[in-house]
Amino acid sequence: MLSLKKYLTEGLLQFTILLSLIGVRVDVDTYLTSQLPPLREIILGPSSAYTQTQFHNLRNTLDGYGIHPKSIDLDNYFTARRLLSQVRALDRFQVPTTEVNAWLVHRDPEGSVSGSQPNSGLALESSSGLQDVTGPDNGVRESETEQGFGEDLEDLGAVAPPVSGDLTKEDIDLIDILWRQDIDLGAGREVFDYSHRQKEQDVEKELRDGGEQDTWAGEGAEALARNLLVDGETGESFPAQFPADISSITEAVPGESEPPDLQNNLLSPLLTGTESPFDLEQQWQDLMSIMEMQAMEVNTSASEILYNTPSGDPLSTNYSLAPNTPINQNVSLHQASLGGCGQDFLLFSPEVESLPVASSSTLLPLVPSNSTSLNSTFGSTNLTGLFFPPQLNGTANDTAGPELPDPLGGLLDEAMLDEISLMDLAIEEGFNPVQASQLEEEFDSDSGLSLDSSHSPSSLSSSEGSSSSSSSSSSSSSASSSASSSFSEEGAVGYSSDSETLDLEEAEGAVGYQPEYSKFCRMSYQDPAQLSCLPYLEHVGHNHTYNMAPSALDSADLPPPSALKKGSKEKQADFLDKQMSRDEHRARAMKIPFTNDKIINLPVEEFNELLSKYQLSEAQLSLIRDIRRRGKNKMAAQNCRKRKLDTILNLERDVEDLQRDKARLLREKVEFLRSLRQMKQKVQSLYQEVFGRLRDENGRPYSPSQYALQYAGDGSVLLIPRTMADQQARRQERKPKDRRK
DNA sequence: GCAGCCTGTCATTCC
């Protein structure tokens, strides 16, 4: 079995190197840590966290992963892995998703490709990127876009050395090292030659692509080559001029585009950041804040249009939402219905802006509410009272004019109440206060309900969260930080919450134990319970040789053969002495006739039998029992710490999952609100149309202040007096309140 | 020299 593991491990490593050299990206870590128990267990062995398996011994006897943490070979091992990652990085380069999306926004209105654009080929290759950006689930699709982008880059043959095969000295050295390492694998030097690869890729491109696409790809590759910088350490390429381009692009595209582009415009400023594209929540916050700002602008302009029209319409003058403003101004139904939610409505539905404002003058007048309460804004509380708005908190004034019904007020009312409860939940949970405050503002603007978060008991956590969210780290990371910081008080596992920016290179090169390891696991969303996502880090720095038999020690920890040749027997004895634990020294001093491994790991019965076979003194028996107790306790402590770390990591993962769920639910909620408001407007329009066509016996229209339409349960629409409608509306208002009590 | 981390060990509790 061990030989099989060794064979597979070495074979996979070599195969991976070969694939990487020929441009195929193989992520071994993914396979090692994915849910593939057979392969994973073949390579790594079964998880030993909860068993008495001597995982230390097992690992210490394996090649590759079995290098002793204090062995000199460890350096070579890490060097090999680092070089492997560098080789992988040669055939791909990472561009932040942000640039891609922003470029697509720029390219769309142009409809053509400018050769002067440095990354034109990239953008045109990822033709689906535009749809991704405008899709409803931008946050999630962003990562998909990035992935696709990376594939496109690989298709383009974007390799690291940028200009005409001119290699830096580090590149040449690296290639030489790799070449020497892989010469026995049959990989010739031409594999590393950039110009050679470039030629091959050009030929491939010609074969693969045709026509215009080919032209784009060629231009893109050339543009890439002209604008790429090469990281001296990783060999990764990155665009040199993207940030400037992006700024110009985003500035060049004003908010005058079509609605789908509007969303792009909303997103593009977000995407110019350098934070992780996977941080949905951070982007969500930014999106919300930007939407807030844009909505404020839109509202300002819209209100100017609505309320400052020179038509002399009495509806459009002196309208104010200030609480103390007299309520006897007239305002159109359209205005009033949108007034409460207009901010978001306009915000999320840019097409609404195109609705004819002038039509508002033809709408029925209504009495605006001076109340900022939720119910007053959204009217009655269920659908049966759809066309039956209440007298808003008694502030409606018949003399002030007809009252506006709020057909979907009930729906919005409940929706808003749900949102507010969600808000409370978010605040109580210490959810991102920025997001919460933005939602709060949204609800304030919508419902007029004031949520004073400063008086909330969660203000402390909010402040903490805000400080973390203002940093470059993701909000999920901030939550992780909070979670981990609470655990770090234990101090036993050495778990810290800082330095979230650890990257793969550092993780691979790290020799430390938990901090680097745990962060990397968390960043890669791998199952921390397995504690095997970085097996070569798992045991690094540990010396779990306590319960190893001397033979195992000999095989695992002997110095290299060269050292043996030079060293004398004394040196070897010293080395073994140093490797022995205190209890082993004691056992040897007391001349215990069996190994500590037996003492510790034998079952009780066999252990007692073993003791009975020998004539041992009381001191020897005492020592043996101490050794057994300490040995078992040592393993127990190791398992305990491991379990504790697993628990922390699992909790962290759960927190991240919950945050993702919460962000998704918030997105869905916003979508629902948007559609709800659209429905509301449609129903209002229908209401006005129907009501406006109604005539009494004399052929005169009914007064909206005296009559209202009521939507009956059987689908019919009744015209009833306003007073009756108000009574019914009040009754329906009380019902949900009673229910809540 | 100090701080932080890792590991071993002890004491205690619980099963």
Added chain:
DNA sequence: TCGGAATGACAGGCT
């Protein structure tokens, strides 16, 4: 009652 697992606390070594 014994054996052993689990765990908090502490100390020592290492970086």
